[in-house]
Amino acid sequence: MRAPIKDFYAVIPAGGIGSRLWPLSRADAPKFLHDLTGSGQSLLRDTWDRLAPLTGPDRIAVVTGRAHRAAVEQQLPGIADKNVILESEPRESAAAIGLAAAILHRRDPDVIIGSFSADHVIRGTRVFEFAVRDAVEVARQGYIVTIGITPTEPAVGFGYIKQGGELVVEGAREAALVERFVEKPDLATAKSYIADRTYLWNAGMFIARADVLLAELALHQPALHAGLIELAEAWDDRDRRGPVVDRIWPGLPKIAIDYAIAEPAAERGRLAVVPGHFDWDDVGDFASLTKLILNGRKNDLAVLGPSARVLSDAATGILVSQTSRVISLVGVKDIVVVDTPDALLVTTIEHAQRVKGVVESLKLTGRGDVL
Amino acid sequence: MRAPIKDFYAVIPAGGIGSRLWPLSRADAPKFLHDLTGSGQSLLRDTWDRLAPLTGPDRIAVVTGRAHRAAVEQQLPGIADKNVILESEPRESAAAIGLAAAILHRRDPDVIIGSFSADHVIRGTRVFEFAVRDAVEVARQGYIVTIGITPTEPAVGFGYIKQGGELVVEGAREAALVERFVEKPDLATAKSYIADRTYLWNAGMFIARADVLLAELALHQPALHAGLIELAEAWDDRDRRGPVVDRIWPGLPKIAIDYAIAEPAAERGRLAVVPGHFDWDDVGDFASLTKLILNGRKNDLAVLGPSARVLSDAATGILVSQTSRVISLVGVKDIVVVDTPDALLVTTIEHAQRVKGVVESLKLTGRGDVL
Numbered sequence: 001m002r003a004p005i006k007d008f009y010a011v012i013p014a015g016g017i018g019s020r021l022w023p024l025s026r027a028d029a030p031k032f033l034h035d036l037t038g039s040g041q042s043l044l045r046d047t048w049d050r051l052a053p054l055t056g057p058d059r060i061a062v063v064t065g066r067a068h069r070a071a072v073e074q075q076l077p078g079i080a081d082k083n084v085i086l087e088s089e090p091r092e093s094a095a096a097i098g099l100a101a102a103i104l105h106r107r108d109p110d111v112i113i114g115s116f117s118a119d120h121v122i123r124g125t126r127v128f129e130f131a132v133r134d135a136v137e138v139a140r141q142g143y144i145v146t147i148g149i150t151p152t153e154p155a156v157g158f159g160y161i162k163q164g165g166e167l168v169v170e171g172a173r174e175a176a177l178v179e180r181f182v183e184k185p186d187l188a189t190a191k192s193y194i195a196d197r198t199y200l201w202n203a204g205m206f207i208a209r210a211d212v213l214l215a216e217l218a219l220h221q222p223a224l225h226a227g228l229i230e231l232a233e234a235w236d237d238r239d240r241r242g243p244v245v246d247r248i249w250p251g252l253p254k255i256a257i258d259y260a261i262a263e264p265a266a267e268r269g270r271l272a273v274v275p276g277h278f279d280w281d282d283v284g285d286f287a288s289l290t291k292l293i294l295n296g297r298k299n300d301l302a303v304l305g306p307s308a309r310v311l312s313d314a315a316t317g318i319l320v321s322q323t324s325r326v327i328s329l330v331g332v333k334d335i336v337v338v339d340t341p342d343a344l345l346v347t348t349i350e351h352a353q354r355v356k357g358v359v360e361s362l363k364l365t366g367r368g369d370v371l
Numbered sequence: 372m373r374a375p376i377k378d379f380y381a382v383i384p385a386g387g388i389g390s391r392l393w394p395l396s397r398a399d400a401p402k403f404l405h406d407l408t409g410s411g412q413s414l415l416r417d418t419w420d421r422l423a424p425l426t427g428p429d430r431i432a433v434v435t436g437r438a439h440r441a442a443v444e445q446q447l448p449g450i451a452d453k454n455v456i457l458e459s460e461p462r463e464s465a466a467a468i469g470l471a472a473a474i475l476h477r478r479d480p481d482v483i484i485g486s487f488s489a490d491h492v493i494r495g496t497r498v499f500e501f502a503v504r505d506a507v508e509v510a511r512q513g514y515i516v517t518i519g520i521t522p523t524e525p526a527v528g529f530g531y532i533k534q535g536g537e538l539v540v541e542g543a544r545e546a547a548l549v550e551r552f553v554e555k556p557d558l559a560t561a562k563s564y565i566a567d568r569t570y571l572w573n574a575g576m577f578i579a580r581a582d583v584l585l586a587e588l589a590l591h592q593p594a595l596h597a598g599l600i601e602l603a604e605a606w607d608d609r610d611r612r613g614p615v616v617d618r619i620w621p622g623l624p625k626i627a628i629d630y631a632i633a634e635p636a637a638e639r640g641r642l643a644v645v646p647g648h649f650d651w652d653d654v655g656d657f658a659s660l661t662k663l664i665l666n667g668r669k670n671d672l673a674v675l676g677p678s679a680r681v682l683s684d685a686a687t688g689i690l691v692s693q694t695s696r697v698i699s700l701v702g703v704k705d706i707v708v709v710d711t712p713d714a715l716l717v718t719t720i721e722h723a724q725r726v727k728g729v730v731e732s733l734k735l736t737g738r739g740d741v742l
Contacts, residue, residue, distance in 0.1 A: 023697075311732055313725065315717075326394075326714045326741045328729045331722035335703075339715055343697040344708075346686075346717060351702035354684065358699045361682055370697045 014118035102232035124278030148200025154190035385489035465631035473603035476581035495649035519571025525561035
């Protein structure tokens with residue numbers, strides 16, 4: 001095992017609820033706190049365990065909401081106080097990652113940071129490590145680097161990255177400039193991307209020197225940059241942090257890091273991509289969760305829930321059981337059943353994307369108690 | 372409103388669990404204790420209310436298991452002690468109805484009894500009353516009389532009665548001899564029955580003089596008859612009943628009244644049928660329950676459960692909610708979802724008949740706690 005990268009720091013934004021996984025994921029039990037892989041621990045902990053060999057356990061920061069502080073500390077007993085960066089309210093990924101970058105840059109001006117979602121699933125940890133180490137070498141040269149996943153199928157649920165000219169960087173096996181980002185395509189377009197072989201899945205992983213990231217932010221989002229710098233200056237002063245957060249954080253622009261930094265940096269030729277040859281999934285909805293659990297098995301029922309009492313007769317799809325109830329599924333195909341103490345969802349794999357709409361409807365109809 | 376029929380006594384066998392309606396119906400909450408029609412009261416109480424104008428409230432006996440005594444008395448606060456006939460264990464319908472006949476015959480040798488299931492649904496109470504009054508007049512002539520329902524569709528879930536020669540009886544508008552009983556047909560046969568117009572649905576209603584019924588029983592099931600007579604002799608003697616029940620009841624033959632009396636009596640030309648022109652359903656499974664609740668509406672979701680918190684998006688079929696959970700059904704067609712505190716069933720209308728198999732499997736796999 002190689003030693004950790006000494007100037008590298010990981011940032012884990014742990015913010016999203018994962019609405020399309022309702023009622024499993026919800027405000028007080030967001031997706032990153034669940035064990036969706038059967039690993040026996042949460043996705044957040046899986047993420048931590050994947051990163052610790054690259055950074056060492058003292059150099060992983062988590063950016064999360066105040067409400068999740070206790071859960072995060074319980075999941076990550078080794079985490080230092082200074083590495084828990086609490087948001088007073090959600091302000092999207094550019095603010096979350098930008099705040100971490102600004103704080104870490106103030107503590108160590110030469111730091112290289114890497115941002116990795118708290119709720120994605122990766123299989124092939126060694127290959128992941130290779131990709132991150134390569135990305136760090138490219139980042140060292142002043143690029144913002146993303147790891148793009150080599151696609152295994154024409155997925156329509158992910159954005160894609162079009163690779164441009166090759167970059168030759170010492171210590172990195174493969175790297176290229178990013179020609180452009182493309183939004184989720186339709187199936188025909190996705191198929192053409194696969195055939196083309198220069199497209200990778202956008203997995204939302206960004207590795208960069210903190211000073212480079214902040215400079216890009218200053219260029220494209222000056223107001224956000226100014227606010228984050230002011231926050232970072234006060235952050236490590238116990239007396240000053242609170243008032244500055246209260247004054248600045250609620251007014252910061254809400255924007256995803258893809259739009260705030262990655263796309264404009266790509267246009268300027270400042271964005272590089274390192275291909276990641278590992279299995280990756282954002283497990284965005286019950287269709288992808290089913291695929292993940294069945295792992296290639298066809299016509300079977302995926303069951304998530306350690307104490308599930310299931311009687312299944314010719315049923316396929318997914319059953320998530322969070323209660324001790326006996327659940328009988330008879331003759332239902334591609335079904336999605338999510339059984340929790342206060343809410344039950346029944347839909348089909350085909351309609352998995354519509355679950356987000358359910359959450360909106362529940363909000364609008366005064367049933368937010370189960371969100 | 373006409374006066375009750377003075378020599379008529381109704382018997383309501385309240386025994387069946389209704390396994391194909393699991394987990395709604397179960398051992399400690401059998402079908403007859405549920406409100407399946409939205410009437411606001413149980414099927415048992417509906418049955419009582421339908422019969423009371425024909426018999427008066429003092430002349431309705433219920434034959435049920437010891438476990439259901441409290442529930443029955445709670446549903447029927449007007450019922451006299453002597454009218455609650457308790458079985459120590461289930462022994463099928465010939466024993467249940469035969470015991471009531473023997474007891475009532477001993478109390479009043481000239482009584483005419485009518486047996487009506489506790490868990491069927493009837494709409495058109497006045498037409499029902501006409502049919503029963505006609506049947507009583509035919510029974511007075513010494514026939515065992517069944518009320519056969521005029522079919523509204525080629526149902527494959529019911530048995531049929533083939534009408535034979537017309538019977539002319541004073542006071543009865545329509546009556547015929549029963550030519551034969553036929554078991555549940557396939558669809559083609561059922562269609563031919565409808566076209567034929569001489570077939571009626573077997574609704575399991577029997578009206579007869581108690582002495583006639585007992586005489587038929589003596590002829591075809593002498594052991595059962597002898598046991599029931601001995602039970603009836605001891606029944607109204609508090610000291611003697613217990614020991615006699617313990618000695619005789621467990622050894623009585625288990626046989627349905629259709630096979631014990633109706634079919635052999637039909638062969639001997641002793642069985643008459645009066646057509647019933649009312650809506651009737653035995654609500655045997657979730658498919659028929661759905662039809663009953665939707666009452667002709669197509670592509671809709673039937674919801675049973677007074678406090679159901681449902682969010683349905685393009686769902687059809689049936690939802691039974693016995694909890695306070697929020698239930699969201701998205702894009703599922705002809706679905707059956709039955710949500711109870713300790714068990715959940717998800718199947719489809721098409722597979723409704725297979726629910727009985729679920730109950731068997733649960734028994735065999737040690738999960739009888741939810742039956």
